Amino acid sequence: MIEYLSSREFLILFVKMIAIFGGVMGALAYTTLVERRIMAFVQMRPGPNRVGPYGLLQPIADGLKFLFKEQTVPGSANVLLYYAAPILSMIPALLSFAVIPFGPELLIADVNVSLLLVFAITSLGVYGIVLGGWASNSKYPLMGAMRSSAQMLSYELSLTLSVVGVLIISNTLSLSELVRSQQGTWLGFLPKWNIFLQPVAFLVYLLSGIAETNRLPFDLAESEQELVAGWHTEYSGMKFAMFFLAEYANMVTVSALATIMFLGGWNGPFMGGPWWLQMVLPTFWFVLKIAGFLFVYMLVRATIPRIRYDQLMYFGWKVLLPLALANILVTSFFVAVL
Amino acid sequence: MIELLFFLFSAVALGSAINVLVQKHVLYSSLSLILLLTAMSGLFVLMQAEFLAVINVIVYAGAIMVLFVFVIMLLNLPPDEGGDDRLRWLKLIGIPMGLFLLFMVGRTVWNVEGTPTAPELSGTAQAIGASLFTDYLLPFELTSLLILIALMGAVVFAKKDL
């Protein structure tokens, strides 16, 4: 094993891990700033622009604030689970980035069931919420945690079923293979993206993804007007920062999966140029598409009102799930006939 | 390298199985069972059954155990008090007899011929799907009926007023 650790391929892997992890953490920190600015612009106010030029040092100020805050533990809380819940929320959120292909060579693990692996890891993220709500031993977190985990379980079904249409077309579960099957164009100008073949699946996936990450309009579990702050009411300081980062990491994971499955991943219109440009361009197109999705997330948060919990459950079970199943039926009919 | 991974996963599996039995509060037992399930998924990957490993996590650890944890939290149980005399005698005699049973089973199993007799198996989704939907189609359809029955049964049993 020692000879593997000192070999050249492990060194390249290590550099890739540092690059992806560092890039993802930096992107998460700045996503919080971008969200606050976009919501502020929609609400006709400037947003955070004092700390550094255009507010660019705001995430660093936020990080310092979280580090210096007092860490309180409620008196009758279950201390072991109280400390374990943010960790259990953060680990699955960051682990999915190990199998997402950021470029033709830029992925850490090329597993041939990587799509299902990402779903497995996000389904483990429910435990952080449930345990965080229960360990705080107070009524708002408990109610928020129960609602949130019931919502996440329900929308996981339509999330995974909406993907089956894409799987029928591309015949592979591996994320890097999915991206490669969308290279090239039809008729010279229309890229071979799966969104043109599976529009209904894309819509169902997007809505289930927004519900899965507990974002507006589906965030009744952590709404400010009703539940103080949901399952992370009693958390302060760095533990709250971990929940916060885990939520944004889940958002980025859902967006990354949506671009890989429906929008072509790291494929882009222009891939040539000198060698250093060719190394950077696929990642650039990928990040551009993810940024587009995140923009849609934040616009939706700023404009659409929150829906009630029973309407949310109705929507998940009686609208999205039958739509996903019908999509599978129609897709398999077309694939069998054509 | 692969032996190291096997020992790691089996140590985690055995440790969490023992923890399931030892803990007094049943919530900690179910969390240890989740750890056991992830260790089992690791062992499945070592045996080239990666599709099954991921399905194990999605279905078992991600859905069934969430159901367990929900019920435990909603019922809000106190931790178990210590058993009575009969239980203590049962444990005192039962555990050595169980170890003896393990010794007997292990002695029988130790001589099983271990070298693979067939070409390498790949537990990909294509392989499992090809077999599941052709040879085992009838059991597959019957399991969907089974789940429907279990669903109806669970709804009826948990109702407040029948």
Place this chain on the structure above:
Amino acid sequence: MIPLNWYLILGAALFLLGMLGFFLKRNIIALLLSVEIMLNAVNLTFVAFSSRNGQISGQIFVFFVLVVAAAEAAVGLALVIAMFRNRETLNVDRSNLLKW
């Protein structure tokens, strides 16, 4: 390559631990958890034999075991809720009204 009998011994040990838990625990949810440990040990044995014989049927059987475990957990937990609602305790020793 890991010899087959290591996996079988591990499966036997896990099955034994589940069996001990099933006989020695009094909380009904702990009994259900011990049954899940036993089913997992059986899954491990199935996959070990499937990878040794090169046939995929072992893994198909694991699918069916998984489905049965899910159905049994759902119905078992519904029964636990019904039992708790009537009796306020989850100790199986207290449910002895049918004992002669």
